Amino acid sequence: MNREQLLERLARPATYDIAIIGGGATGLGVALDAAARGYSVVLVESHDFAKGTSSRATKLVHGGVRYLAQGNIALVREALQERTTLLRNAPHLAQPxxxxxxxxxxxxxxxxxxxxxxxxxxxxxxxxxxxxxxxxxxxxxxxxxxxxxxxxxxxxxxxxQFDDARLALALARTAAARGALLVNYCAATALRHEGGQVTGLVCRDQESGAVFELKARCVINAAGVWVDEFRQKDGEATGRPVHAMVAxxxxxxxxxxxxxxxxxxxxxxxxxxxxxxxxxxxxxxxxxxxxxxxxxxxxxxxxxxxxxxxxxxxxxxxxxxxxxxxxxxxxxxxxxxxxxxRPHGDNGEDTKALSREHTVLASRSGLVTVTGGKWTTYRAMAEDVLETCMGRGLIERTRAGVTTHLKLVGAPAAGGPLTPMSEAQGLHSYGSEAAAVLALPGADRELAPGLTEAMVRFAARHEYARTVEDMLGRRWRLLFLDARLADSLAQPVADILAQETGADPQLTAFRELASLYLQLPA
Incomplete structure (x- = not known):
């Protein structure tokens, strides 16, 4: 589904079971869990999926050795169980x-x-x-x-270890395959309230400026470090004071x-x-x-x-x-x-002492906020969020979660050969979709070692890519690996994206960003 079709669908009158703000690990995990249970789901992300924290992890799927040293046994045990689930469901993107x-x-x-x-x-x-x-x-x-x-x-x-940004894309695409509507570069700008209750949100397409009003039985605020912005909007609309929860x-x-x-x-x-x-x-x-x-x-x-x-x-x-x-x-x-x-009243000065566990809050108006946690436990976080939504009566209780054994898009058949993630990125990063990439024009034209023209076309057609940064930062991880080399490939990548999408690939903005990734602090 291309972007025009996504926006056309977004404009249709509908009342969703769940509307999600934020396309990082948490929001995408909730979207997949909810869609897999049969809920109608819409998710909007102001920038690209995993643009923020969720593409900047240390690339570890882990229980947290240092949390063990802190005595947080419950967090470690949960994360170790989730580690195995993640490695099983996306073996092309997460490996021992x-x-x-x-x-x-x-x-x-x-x-x-x-x-x-x-x-x-x-x-x-x-x-x-x-x-x-x-x-x-x-x-x-x-x-x-x-x-x-x-x-x-x-x-x-x-x-x-894992590829965080590509895992985020796999979550988005797996959720979409189960009926969820996910739109990147579409910013939530306001919450809708009726009778003191949250009934949806207003969002704006960052490319065209088009504004959409979305109705939903339940709105989930999964904006990561930015969740307090929407909690504040909710508090202002209902006349209730809100204390910051994120440090x-x-x-x-x-x-x-x-x-x-x-x-x-x-x-x-x-x-x-x-x-x-x-x-x-x-x-x-x-x-x-x-x-x-x-x-x-x-x-x-x-x-x-x-x-x-x-x-x-x-x-x-x-x-x-x-x-x-x-x-x-x-x-x-x-x-x-x-x-x-942040514990209530804490000034957040020593972040090593603050909670690495996730927190789910439901306001009196029904806005459900989730933040904290880590990539490894994204799936368990999603289950906790939906349990809160059902417990508050915001959505009907349906079947139990099914994501424990749900393979993500691209997961190869069990027992298939895997290239260790310590090796350079290549066609193996696409898992079972490698054949689909090879079938596109430019599969034999290499832009850089391992990166072909066909991969850029695949990103534009199937992976929501709109800009050079989307491609070289998150679909292909070159910006995070070698910013100078990424800058040298920006022009040919921009040309292919412009041809595929008809939109501005933001070449100048990417080159400025690449220079920042090379720029060491004085």
Missing amino acids: LPFVVPAYRFWETAFYGTGLKMYDALAGAAGLGGTEFLARAQVLDCLPTARPQGLRGGIKYWDG PSQGVHVVVDRDFLPGRHALMVPKTADGRVLFGVPWLGKVILGTTDTPRQDLPREPRPLRQELDFILHEAARYLARAPRPQDVRSVWVGLRPLV
Whole structure:
């Protein structure tokens, strides 16, 4: 369905069971769960799907080792179960990954090993592999570029990794295949109220300026770090005061070449100089180093790193790698804002202490807000949201959720060959849809290693892509991997998109964005 058809459908008079604001992991997860149960669903997203936080994760599907250290057993157990579900339902986009914790002090192997054995125990049958104690030589075999001086041994354990933006697209397309109407670049601008109750929303197409009024029995606010904006609108309409529930935290990620961490094992540092966790993750042919946890008060669409954050990541990496990454080695640097849940009255100064769990609230007017959580638990979050909607009588209770065993678009047949995600992105990223990509014009014309003209056409025709950023940032992850190379491909990609969509592919805006991903803070 092309964009004109989507907007035509959006304009038809209808009362939806559920209207969703926000096309990130949470909103898309709710849309899929609701559509799979048979509800009529509409979702609008002001920018592109997963444009914000949901494309800027550390690419890990995990239970949360540091949450175990904090004693949050329930969160870890739930996430470990959901980890297995995600890996099963989208094996082309999420796969197991071995991690190594190098030990440089005599007590570290036993201390961290004990915790990771507990991690295994909590996973139970959902475990991906047992934790192993490694000798010094075994650590260097797994992490050839680990700093050898003082290395005593280490621990190997298993978690998962994924392609966040492409998983978001798979959720959107799977929901659409079950009848949901999802429209990106269509911003919710207001809530509709009748008799003190929320009865829908008003949205505006960002390309044409067309305004649509949508009626719905239940409106779900899944706008991530921006949920308080709509809670405030609801409060103003009903005359009730609203306290902010989100304390944003900034996470910075630095990308360098694979020769800094070759092989298929990730590096995990459980306690850096300031008590955080640091990862070095092989992903799509590069290595992601991160992340930070810095409070901020504003909510920019393109947050930028602070100098001390970049210095922190590079300094900590230098403590564990034989060759330390330097600023000139950075291929791309990007930032995500986490929607951490603020306890009532908290000033949000220490985001490491705030809740990583999700929260679902229903206002007196019936607006249901969900925020917090993490990618790994998106499916469980969606179930909790719908349970709240049914419990409040906003929608009729139907059959139980069916997403536990629901394969996402592109999931290959069980037992099919999979290319490790540590390798460069390629046709394998499309899973069972690879043949459909090969059938399009330009399948034999390569724009860059692994990227063909046909892939751009597929993104425009089937994956909601409208702009160069959509293609090179989220359908193909080059902006996040090598911003300079992405900039060099912007013109041919723009030409193909313009031909396919007839819309402005926003070439200049993308080039400005690519320069930001290369620009290191002063």
